Every structure is written in structure tokens, then in C-alpha cells.
Amino acid sequence: MKLNPFEKKLVRHPLRFWLQNHIEAPLLTSMMPKPMACFEQALEIGCGFGNGIHLIREHFGAGRVTAVDIDPEMVAAAKGRWQGSPHGLKDIDFAIADATRLPFGDAQFDIVFDFAVFHHIPDWQMAIEEVARVLKPDGFFVIEDLYRAAICNPLSRRLFEHPQQNRFDHREFLAVLRQAGFLILCERNVFNLAGMVLAQKTLRL
Missing domain, CATH: 3.40.50.150 (Vaccinia Virus protein VP39)
Structure with missing residues (x-):
């Protein structure tokens, strides 16, 4: 959307x-493995x-x-x-x-970024599958996004145009990442309004 x-x-x-x-940016980079x-x-x-x-x-x-x-x-x-x-x-x-x-082709990118975009996507689960597809094995997915409570409320609905169905919270977002073959390396949840996640593509069992 x-x-x-x-x-x-x-x-x-x-x-x-x-x-x-x-x-x-400093918060996101602090989640990355060093060096x-x-x-x-x-x-x-x-x-x-x-x-x-x-x-x-x-x-x-x-x-x-x-x-x-x-x-x-x-x-x-x-x-x-x-x-x-x-x-x-x-x-x-x-x-x-x-x-x-x-x-894009399979396994094309080393790292993929979502800077508060997936809460705009009606079928966000499919978007996660696509990220997993285009990432190289061991590639990283860097995420910061807004959750259901932040966008499915009267004030947000008045100011913005976000999908209101099939929205997610922190726990649900992590669960779909894991189902898509990601390992969660770091995750931060801000009162279930927004969150940051660093995920790494792994081979599915």
C-alpha cells in the first residue's frame, strides 16, 4: 500500500x-555481529x-x-x-x-533492509518469503517496523492509510521469520508498538 x-x-x-x-542507524548497526x-x-x-x-x-x-x-x-x-x-x-x-x-533471482543479495515498510504490505508473510528467496545463505535481514497496536488505532487510522487486516505484533513477526528459515540473532520490542530485528537466513531443515 x-x-x-x-x-x-x-x-x-x-x-x-x-x-x-x-x-x-546506530541502534541497527549495534545488533550486527562484529567485525x-x-x-x-x-x-x-x-x-x-x-x-x-x-x-x-x-x-x-x-x-x-x-x-x-x-x-x-x-x-x-x-x-x-x-x-x-x-x-x-x-x-x-x-x-x-x-x-x-x-x-530478482534467488540468492542474489548479502543483506536486505526493511525500514518501517512491512506494515504497509497486506501480504507481509509473502514478502518475508521473498526476502528469504533473494538472500544468499547466511545473508542478513535488517528490520525496523511498526506493529498492530501502532497502526490499528483511531488516531493512526485518521492520519495514515495502513492495511488494517492481517497485521502483526512482535511475537507474530518473529514466528513468521523463523518459519521462512531465518535465525533471530537480535530482537528489540518497544512496548509492542515497534521493534527491531536482525535475522539471518539459514538452510531449512
């Missing part, structure tokens, strides 16, 4: 970028206005970033932002794509 106009303004606000760069592995190929699902690309390159050291979004407006905005940067579009690929039908 695409963002509504209000949420688009919210996610592109400079304060949102500051929070991502100075609060969220951090070298990630040649990274995928961001739901690239928005392109700030996640900065996080992935600067904080996780990814060599090449592929950024996808279901909204063509978002992809165009992110591409335009990076086209005008000092390094241009070097080592960045963009695509319009549905997270439940990723246009």
Missing part, C-alpha cells in the same frame, strides 16, 4: 532523516525518498545498493535525490517493485 500525502510529507521531513541517521561482514550487494525494500540508501552505504558499508518501491513517485524522487549527489548514481540501482514479487 502506498503512503498517503500526509505520510509522504512526514517521511521526507529533515527531522525524520536526522532520526534515521543519528538514532536508528561487520562485507556486503557487496544490498537490497532496500521500500526506498521512499532515498535516505535509507545513505544509511546502508555509510553505516553498513554496502558496495552496491538496489532500492525498490511500489510507488513510482517514490522511486523517481529517490533517484533524483541521488542523481544530484556528489557521487551520482554510481553503485545504486532503482526499480519499481512489489515486495511480494521481487524481480
Whole structure:
């Protein structure tokens, strides 16, 4: 599901970028095993206005970033932002794509990122299956997302447009990750409103 106009303004606000760069990124990188592995190929699902690309390159050291979004407006905005940067579009690929039908081959990426996107996806379970498919064995899935209590309430429904059916909490999200063949390396639950998870793809038994 695409963002509504209000949420688009919210996610592109400079304060949102500051929070991502100075609060969220350090918390996410602190979950990674040390020393951090070298990630040649990274995928961001739901690239928005392109700030996640900065996080992935600067904080996780990814060599090449592929950024996808279901909204063509978002992809165009992110591409335009990076086209005008000092390094241009070097080592960045963009695509319009549905997270439940990723246009990539099996075992293509070393690491996949979800920066608060899966709560927008009606069939989030299928999206997790797709992440497992495109990740290389032992690849990492870095997640920060919002849970049912944060989006299925009167205030959130008034301000935003999120799917209201088939939503998840922290426990349910972890359970589906495990069913898809992921090992949970680190997980943080903030009052069952939001959470962060580091998962690693393993071979299914």
C-alpha cells in the first residue's frame, strides 16, 4: 500500500532523516555481529525518498545498493535525490517493485533492509518469503517496523492509510521469520508498538 500525502510529507521531513541517521542507524548497526561482514550487494525494500540508501552505504558499508518501491513517485524522487549527489548514481540501482514479487533471482543479495515498510504490505508473510528467496545463505535481514497496536488505532487510522487486516505484533513477526528459515540473532520490542530485528537466513531443515 502506498503512503498517503500526509505520510509522504512526514517521511521526507529533515527531522525524520536526522532520526534515521543519528538514532536508528546506530541502534541497527549495534545488533550486527562484529567485525561487520562485507556486503557487496544490498537490497532496500521500500526506498521512499532515498535516505535509507545513505544509511546502508555509510553505516553498513554496502558496495552496491538496489532500492525498490511500489510507488513510482517514490522511486523517481529517490533517484533524483541521488542523481544530484556528489557521487551520482554510481553503485545504486532503482526499480519499481512489489515486495511480494521481487524481480530478482534467488540468492542474489548479502543483506536486505526493511525500514518501517512491512506494515504497509497486506501480504507481509509473502514478502518475508521473498526476502528469504533473494538472500544468499547466511545473508542478513535488517528490520525496523511498526506493529498492530501502532497502526490499528483511531488516531493512526485518521492520519495514515495502513492495511488494517492481517497485521502483526512482535511475537507474530518473529514466528513468521523463523518459519521462512531465518535465525533471530537480535530482537528489540518497544512496548509492542515497534521493534527491531536482525535475522539471518539459514538452510531449512
